[in-house]
Amino acid sequence: MNEHHERGHGDHYGHLNHGDVGDAGHCRAGHAPADWDALYAESDRIWSGNPNGALVSEATGLTPGTALDVGCGEGADAIWLAQQGWQVTAIDVSSVALDRARAHGEGAGVAVDWQVTSFMGMPSRDSRFDLVIAFYAALVKDGGATLSTLLDAVAPGGTLLFVHHADVDREQALEHGFNPDHFLDVAEVASALDRGWTIDVHEIRDRDIDGGAGQHHTRDVVLRALRSPVL
Numbered sequence: 498m499n500e501h502h503e504r505g506h507g508d509h510y511g512h513l514n515h516g517d518v519g520d521a522g523h524c525r526a527g528h529a530p531a532d533w534d535a536l537y538a539e540s541d542r543i544w545s546g547n548p549n550g551a552l553v554s555e556a557t558g559l560t561p562g563t564a565l566d567v568g569c570g571e572g573a574d575a576i577w578l579a580q581q582g583w584q585v586t587a588i589d590v591s592s593v594a595l596d597r598a599r600a601h602g603e604g605a606g607v608a609v610d611w612q613v614t615s616f617m618g619m620p621s622r623d624s625r626f627d628l629v630i631a632f633y634a635a636l637v638k639d640g641g642a643t644l645s646t647l648l649d650a651v652a653p654g655g656t657l658l659f660v661h662h663a664d665v666d667r668e669q670a671l672e673h674g675f676n677p678d679h680f681l682d683v684a685e686v687a688s689a690l691d692r693g694w695t696i697d698v699h700e701i702r703d704r705d706i707d708g709g710a711g712q713h714h715t716r717d718v719v720l721r722a723l724r725s726p727v728l
């Protein structure tokens with residue numbers, strides 16, 4: 498396991514005024530699907546369109562199987578996984594984002610199962626996946642149910658990759674009316690991993706980003722964990 502540099506609650510929601518695109522609209526009054534749709538409708542493209550560097554570095558070398566992208570946004574990560582041979586299910590609450598992701602996937606000539614749905618409150622999923630990724634997913638803390646669903650979505654022997662920004666100003670976020678404590682963060686996910694898991698990576702690292710609304714974030718907290726093959 499790599500050295501642990503976790504700084505506690507990430508402040509991945511700040512830096513914006515209302516009306517800015519910035520951090521996925523985290524500073525907006527609500528986080529309902531309509532709020533995310535409104536964010537995505539502000540521009541033809543919100544994010545960089547490139548696969549996340551942490552995804553490329555952590556997933557390269559894994560044997561492709563089934564994958565779930567939680568909060569896939571405009572789909573760059575899901576498309577990259579599909580291009581590597583993964584059978585990808587990608588979910589997001591925003592139909593605007595999903596329409597865009599679907600079009601990008603078609604343009605790239607890959608098949609992804611795009612689903613407009615919320616991960617929140619889903620009891621237990623019918624399927625488990627060899628790889629579950631969640632990049633900057635705004636999953637509200639709900640007493641542990643969503644966290645359990647997230648962990649349970651990983652098949653025995655599968656991998657969880659959970660990433661958030663490490664360099665957001667928490668005080669600024671609070672000033673904008675957004676409380677990061679209300680959202681699932683990397684520290685909470687890591688602390689929920691019991692003996693049935695091996696944490697391979699849990700560290701803050703620089704992120705390589707070229708364009709998109711989140712490019713002012715230069716550091717991420719990256720968690721990669723392997724679920725035991727035997728439950």
Ligand SMILES: C[S@@+](CC[C@H](N)C(=O)[O-])C[C@H]1O[C@@H](n2cnc3c(N)ncnc32)[C@H](O)[C@@H]1O
Nearest residue numbers: 521533568569570589590591615616617632633
């Ligand atoms: C900050 S964006 C990140 C998008 C993408 N993962 C990326 O890295 O570019 C967060 C995404 O999570 C989606 N989202 C928010 N709440 C969700 C939920 N409960 N279930 C599924 N997706 C959700 C939003 O619509 C948005 O696309």
